[in-house]
Amino acid sequence: MEKSVYLYLLLAAGVIYLIRMLPLTLIRREIKSTFFRSFLFYVPYVTLAAMTFPAILSATSSPISGAAALVVGLLIAFFDGNLFRCAVGCCGAVFLVELFIR
Amino acid sequence: MKRKSSSSPFLSGIRDGIPIALGYFAVSFTLGIAARKAGLNAPLAGLMSAAMVASAGEFAALGVIEASAPYLEMILTSLVINLRYLLLSCSLSQKFGPETRFFHRFFVGFFVTDEIAGISFAREGHLEPAYVYGAGTISVPAWVAGTVLGVLVGAILPPFLSSALGVALYGMFLAIIIPPARKEKFLAVLVAVSMLCSFAFAYIPGIRTLSSGMRIILITVLLSALAAVVKPRTEEA
Numbered sequence: 141m142e143k144s145v146y147l148y149l150l151l152a153a154g155v156i157y158l159i160r161m162l163p164l165t166l167i168r169r170e171i172k173s174t175f176f177r178s179f180l181f182y183v184p185y186v187t188l189a190a191m192t193f194p195a196i197l198s199a200t201s202s203p204i205s206g207a208a209a210l211v212v213g214l215l216i217a218f219f220d221g222n223l224f225r226c227a228v229g230c231c232g233a234v235f236l237v238e239l240f241i242r
Numbered sequence: 243m244k245r246k247s248s249s250s251p252f253l254s255g256i257r258d259g260i261p262i263a264l265g266y267f268a269v270s271f272t273l274g275i276a277a278r279k280a281g282l283n284a285p286l287a288g289l290m291s292a293a294m295v296a297s298a299g300e301f302a303a304l305g306v307i308e309a310s311a312p313y314l315e316m317i318l319t320s321l322v323i324n325l326r327y328l329l330l331s332c333s334l335s336q337k338f339g340p341e342t343r344f345f346h347r348f349f350v351g352f353f354v355t356d357e358i359a360g361i362s363f364a365r366e367g368h369l370e371p372a373y374v375y376g377a378g379t380i381s382v383p384a385w386v387a388g389t390v391l392g393v394l395v396g397a398i399l400p401p402f403l404s405s406a407l408g409v410a411l412y413g414m415f416l417a418i419i420i421p422p423a424r425k426e427k428f429l430a431v432l433v434a435v436s437m438l439c440s441f442a443f444a445y446i447p448g449i450r451t452l453s454s455g456m457r458i459i460l461i462t463v464l465l466s467a468l469a470a471v472v473k474p475r476t477e478e479a
Contacts, residue, residue: 142426143310145286147379151313152303153293155320156327163331167345169300171336178439178470180333183462184309185422185429186469187326188415189436190461196412201405202410209409216413219413223361224261230413231268235406 205237255376262377263384265414268407269401270385273300274392280304284301284393291389295355295382297411298455299324323455329462330359339368346371355377357411362384362420436465 171177196213197206212233216226248255257462270291276289282304302323306316331354338347350371358377362369423430443449443457452460 143307143313145282145307145409147317147374148307149286149293151316152299152306152320153290155317156296156299156324157352158339159321159324160327160331160354161339161348162337163328164338164347164351164354168347169337169338172431174474174476175470177336178473178475179466180329180336180476182432182466182469183329183333184360185419186462186465187438187458188329188419189382189433190440190458191356192412193437196307196409199412201401205405207414209418212417213284213409213413214420218417218424221247221417221421221424223414223417224264224332225249225260225287226417227261227410227413230409231406232411232415235402238402238405 197242200234203240204241205234208233208237250384251370251373251426252376252379255373255378256380257376258361258373259377261414262361262381264412265279265357266381266385266411267388268404269297270388271392271396272404273297273304273410274389274394276301276304276394277389277392278396280308282307282393284390287393288386291386292382295325296327302455322453325459326356326455326462327354329459329466330354330356333477334359334362334369337362337365337369338371342368342371350374353382355381357381357414358379359394360415364418364422378400405407426428428469432465432469436461 171180193210196210197203200206200209209230213226213230216222216229218224264340273291274284274287277290282290290300290303294303299320302319304315306319322380331351334350334354336348353374358374358381361377362374365373419429419433423433439461440457443452443461444454447458
């Protein structure tokens with residue numbers, strides 16, 4: 141049977157939306173448990189940190205430029221903290237390093 | 243993490259959404275290239291990005307389409323790859339003020355990406371839905387535009403450019419998690435340990451065969467629970 145791309149996309153989009161929307165609508169009140177409050181407080185930090193490393197090393201055409209982006213990103217995030225400058229700085233680091241290693 | 247400016251939450255959302263939009267444009271461009279390979283045309287790929295707004299989730303979905311896998315596999319794959327949004331949404335549910343209406347919770351759900359959730363957590367005080375809408379208003383169109391353009395001209399983008407643009411989102415992640423970690427040593431340790439675990443999990447036999455999405459979920463659940471036991475937060479959400 142020929143599979144429908146539309147149905148594939150509908151299924152994937154539906155699942156993703158439900159995953160995102162259900163906790164927001166079902167958890168209406170403030171969670172009282174200190175453990176769960178603390179757990180949820182830490183979730184974004186752990187998730188974003190784990191997503192960044194080591195994935196950043198394989199996001200570019202060479203692990204060296206990926207590592208350069210990581211170092212530059214850490215430095216800008218630490219000393220400056222601006223979202224935009226940090227993102228652009230990482231891109232610039234990759235660009236410069238790849239000029240030399242090509 | 244961030245100062246609350248005097249401007250409206252919607253405008254603040256747009257302002258904070260600009261770097262997200264740029265990063266999205268770059269990443270979704272590579273997504274468009276992958277979509278083309280999977281046989282999707284530009285409008286269809288744009289539709290996919292508009293409906294999902296999920297990088298890893300969309301790449302995984304393309305893999306399923308390319309393989310002509312059973313529909314059930316699409317459901318299960320989407321469930322597993324995107325499960326971390328469940329955790330982020332649970333966390334975000336606590337950031338709303340008690341007066342937040344149901345329909346706002348319903349619509350905000352659409353915008354729970356790693357990046358928009360990230361800046362929303364960084365917002366001081368309760369989260370205004372308008373802030374999320376502002377960030378989404380500028381970044382989701384960029385996500386869709388990048389995808390469409392990737393399908394159309396992906397083949398002619400110089401590799402050095404796509405390589406450089408590909409790290410924009412990681413730069414943003416760092417800008418979200420590092421400044422609070424600078425102020426609080428425990429968070430710095432937690433961030434470092436999370437990265438080390440993620441690195442180790444990519445190599446440990448057995449665990450490394452899990453999908454990257456599954457590994458992220460494992461690390462998030464384990465380390466957040468551990469952190470909550472070691473250092474319970476009594477002061478804030």
